[in-house]
Amino acid sequence: MSDPSPTFDIPKECWGGVVKNEGPDFYVEVEKVPVPEIGPHDVLLKLNATGLCLSDVHFMVGDWALPKMSEMGTKCAGHEGAGVIVKVGEQVKTLKVGQRAGFKPIQDVCHNCEYCKTGKEQYCSKAVLTGGQTDGSYKQYVVSPENYTTVIPEGISDYVAGPVMCSAATVYTSIKESQLRPGQYAVFPGGGGGVGIQGVQLASAMGLRPIVVDSGEDKKKLALSLGAEHFIDFKEGDPVKRVVELTEGGAHGVQAYPIAPSYLGARVGGIVMCIGLPPSGKFHIDVDPGALAFRNQAIKGTLVSSLADVDETLDFAKRGLLKLEPTVVGLSKFNESVQKLKNGQVAGRIVVDFNMP
Incomplete structure (x- = not known):
């Protein structure tokens, strides 16, 4: 008999690093946000860690030629998440509760266009940008579609796997x-x-x-x-x-x-x-x-990576050829860390651990 899947108590609310005063003087405030509902083809990820990427700052400042986060209904930036699947939709066939998974710069694509069919799906015109068009990895619980979820192999820490998703x-x-x-x-x-x-x-x-x-x-x-x-x-x-x-x-x-x-x-x-x-x-x-x-x-x-290239990059990490000793901080240092990133004061990478105060 196969091992039964673990079960997780899923709260109604979770921690999120919410952007306030969107624009050049933005800041991030940690507060309780609703845990999202998943659809039949989605999984719910509980993130343990998120990397902080300069792209997050661009979204929160709003200096790209894109609509503002708030106009797209997005409160939480971030796109370098690593955690565990805690719930699967009733139509999900390939992923299980308890598997480790990552949350990438693109949350989903159309899966039908020329680019999606030729391994260049990151250029899909219907790609949903994580942390811009939908809540990102600054939120402890996030929704990921089954067919665009990256599984993290054993032997790679969340602190390394999170930044693999983007940087x-x-x-x-x-x-x-x-x-x-x-x-x-x-x-x-x-x-x-x-x-x-x-x-x-x-x-x-x-x-x-x-x-x-x-x-x-x-x-x-x-x-x-x-x-x-x-x-x-x-x-x-x-x-x-x-x-x-x-x-x-x-x-x-x-x-x-x-x-x-x-x-x-x-x-x-x-x-x-x-x-x-x-x-x-x-x-x-x-x-x-x-x-x-x-x-x-x-x-x-080049933009970000295809599903295949993310998997290949994880394989370098699994073989010990990609190490990262990021500065790991807890939720209380969220805003301070993002501001340091904005001001160019970070050597290496900062990772926020949702399980640390």
């Missing part, structure tokens, strides 16, 4: 789509931050040679300990000149920043990968078409 998987997809080959140089401006430091580890595990451009001893120590071949402090001289010297001609690939194309130097076939989403209308990249033509260079963007 690690997003940078993994970007590295894959850059088509860089083992032995080539990948430059990560801001690589000491939460997204970059996971990119450095994944790039290293995939056989690339990561170079981090950032500033400060903490970030230097972290980057070099997790696979960066070089750390260039941008406050100590010209980082572009140093990159071109170290790579003997220019990087093969670089994560985007306004000056990113210059890191490619004269490298034939070099590519700039755009994954960060700045405020609408900010940080345009100035490109010389001559350099693109003469040196066969390219600029390409």
Whole structure:
């Protein structure tokens, strides 16, 4: 006989980090919010942890060309959740109560369009953005559709699995789509931050040679300990000149920043990968078409990850090739932590544990 599924007492209310004063001076207040009802094809997740991502801040500030959270009926941002399935809808066939699962930047897609059918469902025009168009992982209990739920394998802590849902998987997809080959140089401006430091580890595990451009001893120590071949402090001289010297001609690939194309130097076939989403209308990249033509260079963007790429990223974590030692805080530090993120004062990642006061 198979083991009976565990049972969970599901409360009527749960904790949520609710956005207040939406806009440039927003803050997050922890308060009781209703536990949502699920439909026949959904599961209810009880989240143990949520990563804090800069995209959350953009949603709460409202500086993207999207409707405001409040206009979409959303109170809680967040899209890096990890927890356990505590209830399944009556039509759910493949998931069980007690399984560990994650909550991603996209809550659901249409499953029928060209992109959904070709493994690029993150570009579905009907994709529901978690923490923007529907309550996100700043809420302890969330609804996830069965056919868009990611199962978390055993052996990965919630503190690592939560950030995999967005930051690690997003940078993994970007590295894959850059088509860089083992032995080539990948430059990560801001690589000491939460997204970059996971990119450095994944790039290293995939056989690339990561170079981090950032500033400060903490970030230097972290980057070099997790696979960066070089750390260039941008406050100590010209980082572009140093990159071109170290790579003997220019990087093969670089994560985007306004000056990113210059890191490619004269490298034939070099590519700039755009994954960060700045405020609408900010940080345009100035490109010389001559350099693109003469040196066969390219600029390409990727959004978040497909279901398949999230699973592949979790597998790196399961094999111990993706480590994250985030700063873990309890509910009482929710707003303080989000404000630190907004102000660029975070090395690595912050994770909020719903089970800590």
